[in-house]
Amino acid sequence: MALIELRGVSKIYHLGGEEIRALDNVDLDINPGEFISIIGPSGSGKSTLMHILGCLDSPSKGSIKLDGMEIGSASARELARIRNQKIGFVFQFFNLLPKLNVLQNVELPMVYAGCSSRERRERAMDALRLVEMDNRAKHRPMQLSGGQQQRAAIARALVNSPKIVFADEPTGNLDSHTGETILKLFHDLSLKGSTIALVTHDPEIAAVTPRKIEIRDGKISKNVDAKLSGQHDGPKFAVGSQQN
Amino acid sequence: MNPLNAIAVGFKEIWANKFRSLLTMLGIILGVSSLVAMSALVKGMENGMKEALIAIGGLEKVRVEEQDIPVWQQHMADQAVGTTMGDVHALLRSAPLITMVVPEMRTRNITMTRLGKSISPWNFIGTWPNAVELNQHVMAHGRMFNEIDDENARNVCVIGTAVRNALFGSPEQIGREIIPIGEFVNINNQRFKIIGMFEHYEAEQDKKARELAKDKPPEPKGGPERSKGFGSSKGSSRSGGFVFDLKNNTVYIPLNTMWLRFRAATGVSGAGSGSYSRSSGSSASSTSGSTAEFVPDPRLSTLSIKIADIDKMDEALQQAKNVMLHTHKGIEDFSFRTQENWSEGITQAISNARMSGGIISAISLLVGGIGIMNIMLASITERVREIGIRKAIGATFFDVFTQILVESVVIAIIGGLAGLFTSNMLVKLLVAMSPTENTPVITMESMLLAFGFSVAVGILAGLFPAFKAAKLNPIQALRYE
Numbered sequence: 073m074a075l076i077e078l079r080g081v082s083k084i085y086h087l088g089g090e091e092i093r094a095l096d097n098v099d100l101d102i103n104p105g106e107f108i109s110i111i112g113p114s115g116s117g118k119s120t121l122m123h124i125l126g127c128l129d130s131p132s133k134g135s136i137k138l139d140g141m142e143i144g145s146a147s148a149r150e151l152a153r154i155r156n157q158k159i160g161f162v163f164q165f166f167n168l169l170p171k172l173n174v175l176q177n178v179e180l181p182m183v184y185a186g187c188s189s190r191e192r193r194e195r196a197m198d199a200l201r202l203v204e205m206d207n208r209a210k211h212r213p214m215q216l217s218g219g220q221q222q223r224a225a226i227a228r229a230l231v232n233s234p235k236i237v238f239a240d241e242p243t244g245n246l247d248s249h250t251g252e253t254i255l256k257l258f259h260d261l262s263l264k265g266s267t268i269a270l271v272t273h274d275p276e277i278a279a280v281t282p283r284k285i286e287i288r289d290g291k292i293s294k295n296v297d298a299k300l301s302g303q304h305d306g307p308k309f310a311v312g313s314q315q316n
Numbered sequence: 317m318n319p320l321n322a323i324a325v326g327f328k329e330i331w332a333n334k335f336r337s338l339l340t341m342l343g344i345i346l347g348v349s350s351l352v353a354m355s356a357l358v359k360g361m362e363n364g365m366k367e368a369l370i371a372i373g374g375l376e377k378v379r380v381e382e383q384d385i386p387v388w389q390q391h392m393a394d395q396a397v398g399t400t401m402g403d404v405h406a407l408l409r410s411a412p413l414i415t416m417v418v419p420e421m422r423t424r425n426i427t428m429t430r431l432g433k434s435i436s437p438w439n440f441i442g443t444w445p446n447a448v449e450l451n452q453h454v455m456a457h458g459r460m461f462n463e464i465d466d467e468n469a470r471n472v473c474v475i476g477t478a479v480r481n482a483l484f485g486s487p488e489q490i491g492r493e494i495i496p497i498g499e500f501v502n503i504n505n506q507r508f509k510i511i512g513m514f515e516h517y518e519a520e521q522d523k524k525a526r527e528l529a530k531d532k533p534p535e536p537k538g539g540p541e542r543s544k545g546f547g548s549s550k551g552s553s554r555s556g557g558f559v560f561d562l563k564n565n566t567v568y569i570p571l572n573t574m575w576l577r578f579r580a581a582t583g584v585s586g587a588g589s590g591s592y593s594r595s596s597g598s599s600a601s602s603t604s605g606s607t608a609e610f611v612p613d614p615r616l617s618t619l620s621i622k623i624a625d626i627d628k629m630d631e632a633l634q635q636a637k638n639v640m641l642h643t644h645k646g647i648e649d650f651s652f653r654t655q656e657n658w659s660e661g662i663t664q665a666i667s668n669a670r671m672s673g674g675i676i677s678a679i680s681l682l683v684g685g686i687g688i689m690n691i692m693l694a695s696i697t698e699r700v701r702e703i704g705i706r707k708a709i710g711a712t713f714f715d716v717f718t719q720i721l722v723e724s725v726v727i728a729i730i731g732g733l734a735g736l737f738t739s740n741m742l743v744k745l746l747v748a749m750s751p752t753e754n755t756p757v758i759t760m761e762s763m764l765l766a767f768g769f770s771v772a773v774g775i776l777a778g779l780f781p782a783f784k785a786a787k788l789n790p791i792q793a794l795r796y797e
Contacts, residue, residue, distance in 0.1 A: 123791050126708075128708060128790050128791050129791055148712070148713060149712050149713065149714075152707065152710055152711065152712040152713075152715075153710065153712070155707075155708060155709065155710045156709065156710020156711075157710070161708050161709065163794070167701070167704075167705045167708075167794070169702055169705060171328070171329075171332050180706070180709060181709045181710055183321060184706075184709065184710040184711050184712075184715060185710065228709065232710075
């Protein structure tokens, strides 16, 4: 069974009487453990798709099933709970809270989940270890480099063991070398079984993922799964491939 | 998110913006401290006035005073007899709701002298012995004159401490208290024996101050002795409230003595004459001119009556009025002055002070609340992105709402506590700077009220910003730069 099932999803905005179809009748399945990229030029509707997939927004039409649960008609409160429990976000601008240290930032989703402080601490440290940031736990975001901040943000996205992680241009604000390290981190995480969706406009970044979904004018124009067609032979990283 | 966490987050946010939070709190601090200090001042006033009310004889005491004859009775003005002993006896006989009647005959232009020292007492009153009871006097030394003294019109007097201070010297000047019982003084050149002295009346506050001052050595005086103007009566370190000064400055003599020794000297055979000459007590006027048919002015200055039951005040006054209209041939040349009027005046004054103080404090608290709301609005605008992040990772409407509301309430609570502290300091400062007879008293109720009010203001001020923040759309909030 697919992790996410979109059937006939449309998102329509009304701007001054004009109807804008940001998403137009989209069907999409994402399976557990997949590493996909959603690619498209700006204004294509890829962000809208991510927002709807990420339960930040509701579609105007159509149905979405996440983990077997219909969420097209969920209330704001239910959506918040789903975001908290089943979805992780990684943003272009990292979006760590500057007043909290790295550990507190990573703990934040668990605060809203209502975990005890002891559990929060243990799981946050585990997540930081996963992204090799456990030695920076007490630093403030401003004291870290962009790559380190993004790692902390990834730790935050993973800390509640979500069903799927959405990364919105995760390398957009990093130099190419650091960007590649981050992409490699995603790759490693996907090898460990995480479901990850990269949203990007850059075909080079999209090349990292086995499956590519191209969006144009609110419609899926290409849906290529390299694994199925046998063309994909794994990503080429300039930095040394990490063991384990 | 559990509430404890929310409070912790609120505190963190306030601590992160210390200076701004302090400025925001200032409004609440000022509001709370002005409310508490104001109510402390009013409470002090109230206490002082209540003490004074008891000192002048309580609510049961009613004075019958002369009044201008009403316009429609002006044609009978020459028949008006004024208030006389006839009224006293009639009231005692015919008005059962009145338990005590005390006639008073006053004379002005009185000078008491002894060995070159002199005083003109403010109250020089010829009366009956029961005046002591009615006016809540306490005999400290000697005795009050009795019916026999009155019957025989003896030249005896009972004085207050202010009179003693003027004629014999005050304890502060002499170093010991002089008890002048048995001494003789001249009152308008007539020899009077002092047979009693009242205790020294003063407000609780002054009593304490005086007892404190007793332990300290007297301050060396710089320069020549000088009067410090009206109200600084010699002997008392402070003007201990006008009511108390008035009471200390009293001389009582028997009614008949007053009538014969002082009224007879006025040279007016005033029975039924209707002219207002009762106060012309010049000592040099002609006693020699009195003839056989000469009758001294029999009119009383005032008549004090005591009501049996305060709840039956109206009935008792009606009774007294009926009796007196009879003796006054239907002419209404008298009126009743109750302490009720006075106490109502006090209550009115206090409630006015409380009201205006309350309004001022409420306004400053309101301004404080607006300050909080303003800051919270600015703060959430500043933190749109933060709120977006929080919502994206799973904060619900309620979570964000609580967070902002808690911040606002925490500011108000800290401000309120600081305000209570400041108000205590403020009141201490007020007491130190102006030791009036009305010491401000901080009451628990006013503190609770002010604190509760500040918390309420914090909640009200936080509601709108919290709602606004919680309603933010996470997508737009995340896009916000």
